[in-house]
Amino acid sequence: MIKYIIKGHLIILSAGLCGSGLSAQSLLYNYDFNDVANATSAVSTGSNTTPALFNGAATRGSDGSGVSGLTGDYAFDLSATDGMGNNSTTNIDIAGSASSASGASGFNGSTSFTFTGWYKADTAIGGFARVFQIGSYDTIYFSGADALTGAFRVGDGSSGTQSYAATNAMLDATTEWVFIALTYDGTTGATSIYGGNTSTSVSLLATDNVGVNTVFTNSESIVIGNSSSFNRPFDGLLDDIRTYTDGGLNDASGALSLAQLEVVRSSAVIPEPGTTAMLSGLGVLLMVFARRRRSVTK
Template identity: 30%
Template structure:
């Protein structure tokens, strides 16, 4: 048995390393107060925050508003939006001009709805759309259900999968342009990441999309997510399926965000 131990360790090590996600194109942890936040991903662009009156404003929450509750952990705060989704007006965080060509991609982040209503009614989590195509992830008409539109093709998650309100939810959406498959995932501070629906959709690939990357609202400021967001990431691959993160990679992100890795 003793002679097998080093071999077992050597076999386990690559599995651990494989769970590490690649560098994201965009990563915002919202921990730096101000009206502008630098991207911690590979793109040099910055995120600009605007209030409902469309003026630049600091939309970071107070100390401890982030996922972990630590004093230095802040969140993007859109809790003062007048309503969730199409009946509301609220703030917006956006990269003014982003460019995206993607054979595959994965969006990850944490959301916490303000009050007792979960994500719904077209509330935007992320949007990047141009005349050439694009995608956005939003609240479906059914409360607690997400939907994703890719190049004008819509795919919902499992019904009510994201129905928790007032507590943090880990969400992820991946798309593989090769298999043309959308997969949803969900987790929480206490529950590991699991799948929350998948479906094939003939959406093709994202080709030379040049548009603002918008978080927690649409460009007209009239589709707000009423609540908070933390640790937003966008992973992409222009040429293959490597922009689709595995379940193990998503779980590693969840644990890292919670300070458990």
């Protein structure tokens, strides 16, 4: 009888863990840098599995260098450069880069998208240092102190680059992990920038409107931690770099909500608080059943 009760609680636990995931969005890219068998690249675990090749002095960080700080969690180490963006004078070509075929499941033509990622800066942000770039125009960068900017083109690209920015003291942190997210909903034209860290939940930093349209890029090639010209490096560590789209559905599903972004943020700070509570509760429950069973069999 006891084993069936325990089995029932395990089923409930599994359902709770599965319920914390994301479903409707298409996770195009997801680089967590934990595939340590690949010494010179990082594989994406999104729908596009193209590996990002380490360029220049870029490397995988040490064991435990990732956001959680736990064994087995690694970050992308770009600290060999000596400054942010145009302030860098050494190893300015440091980056992770990947080429990918375009198509309905790619970034180009998406009606909505979300970029999320973590950074741990060695020096003050600024200098137009890139966190992530797709093609020549679609990019996330630090335009100055406190300032995070998203820039991309829409339609056929002829209207030029649309940009939106947020300024917040949270972004200025050095030697500690900061979470950022940028979204675009092409069904309404709304853009949003969010921030958080390992101990602070995601919050909205800024909103703007760039018009109803679809995303344009001249190339599906991506660069992590630098520009496509390899001259605007990020100085520090990056981790859990993700890009979501609507997956060709032509709807708003690629623009994650605040609640969905909080799931993404907390998933990097392993284990999640809710999961920890459930596991602790289950552990106590199993101990009680084990003791009760021993007392019955004596």
